[in-house]
Amino acid sequence: MKKKLYVPYPGHFDGLKELISEAGKDIYSVYMAGSPDYIGTGRSNLSAPQIEDIREQTEYAHKHGVKMEIVLNSTCMGGRQLTPEGFNLNHWYLEKLDECGIDTIVVADPYLVETIARDFDMRVVVSVLSFVSSPQKAELYEELGASSIVLDPDENRHFEVLHAIRDAVDCELKLLVNEGCLYQGPFRYAHFNFFSHAFGPPPRPNVLDDYYHHKCISMRIKNPELIITSPWIRPEDIREYAEITDVFKIGGRTHYINWVLNCLRAYTEETYDGNLMNILDCPKELRDLFYISNRDLDGVIDHWKECPMICNNCGFCKELTDKFVYMYTGGGTENEALTQWSKMAVCA
Amino acid sequence: MNAEKLLQARADLENNLRALLGRAVLVIELDLFALPCGCNGITANMRGLELDDVEVFEEQMLPYFKKMAASLDIPPSFIFARLVPGSSVVAAINWRVLCDRCYPEFARARGKKPRPDIYIMHIERREGRGSEKRKG
DSSP, X not given: OOOEEEEEOOSOHHHHHHHHHHHGGGOSEEEEEOOTTTSOOSSOOSOOOOHHHHHXXXXXXXXXXXXXXXXXXXXXXXTGGGSHHHXXXXXXXXXXXXXXXXXXXXXXXXXXXXXXXXXXXXXXXXXXXXOBOSHHHHHHHHHHTOSEEEBOGGGTTOHHHHHHHHHHOOSEEEEEOOOOOXXXXXXXXXXXXXXXXXXXXXXXXXXXXXXXXXXXXXXXXXXTHHHHHSOOOOGGGGGGGTTTOSEEEOOOTTSOHHHHHHHHHHHHHTOOOSBGGGGOSTTGGGGGTEEEBGGGGTTHHHHHTTOOOOGGGTOHHHHHHHHHEEEEESTTSTTOEEEEHHHHOTXX | OOHHHXXXXXXXXXXXXXXXXXXOOEEEEEEEEEOTTSOEEEXXXXXXXXXXXXXXXXXXXXXXXXXXXXXXTOXXXXXXXXXXXXXXXXXXXXXXXXXXXXXXXXXXXXXXXXBTTEEEEEEOXXXXXXXXXXXX
């Protein structure tokens, strides 16, 4: 399938060079976060590229035929964006990014969608953190000036909704393929708001333990069915979305380039042999606990395409979990082994 | 002490907790630490462990926790669970050999939760009030 892949990197020049030299031909656009001193992002940041870094990296990407996207998808700016000082500062920063030749800019705040669409040349992308999950919401964002919308991943397996959104708007639609967050996760809004402050302009909260992360991981450790029901799209299955879009975003801007390249290869070739956990972005800690052979899930998309996701009435994903989720024991020692999760867990 | 021993201790701790609880638990990291005050010990960063688990299985967990610390040459004099404040999430199990300055902070506290983020599983009281070196 001919497609456009948006590929993450942490934001350092060495990472970009490695990515482009290894796989530039497969990348439509790279993306990274901007400086947290102006507008934060809904994820943790490994770097804080300044204007000159961004300019240099954008020129390099363009020289190699790759577009550059900057993510400023803070879900909470504390209202500062609406003050004259906040507006001036943000506007100044956006002007500088525009001058750097940025192709697309991802924001979650509808106010920024409208501002950027009106005042700048760079195209504005509605973030996955705007949770666009219906044709109505997509239409409203398009009206504000969106040229592209990354849809709420919770809709990734709701084909009826995806088709309805496709029919409702003319703008580009993008699907985030490998986010492993909980389906209908209760922590999403609070967690992204927390990140927006922790990785946004000061004052930044000094938090030792991220409750939302701990709790989210803990739930999946107790019940790995939540990994199966989370709305990732297997590399083999992206062709099923051909009538909705040909634009796909790989998540993972806090990972090493080698990890990104592994994901990129999988989604470019639309095939992956190995542990599904290795290509999921969010619960990276869990790849040392669970092994789910991606091959074992061949064909499950046929069920999910028709699935209303009323899990209590179904049991399909529970069955997959019992059959295909394995767990490492003795990890890191010579006795490391895999055990079927359902055979060890009392609550299986 | 060597890396292999530490790796084995991590895996054994994980297996022990899984067997006790009958479900998956992940020891995401097992660290030896040394602090500038003189405190030292081991930290097991946990995923999937809750305060309820510790409270219910404390009696069964403690002997193993003590044995494990001893096998890594850490005297198991003070063992506590570190919680995400205000929640049931156990972020880590700590085996801490308290220095003379930090000892009174914990030893004088009443009950098992001297702070919202600490659940004391075991503390060995000392005779006297700490050394002269750290006084003042």
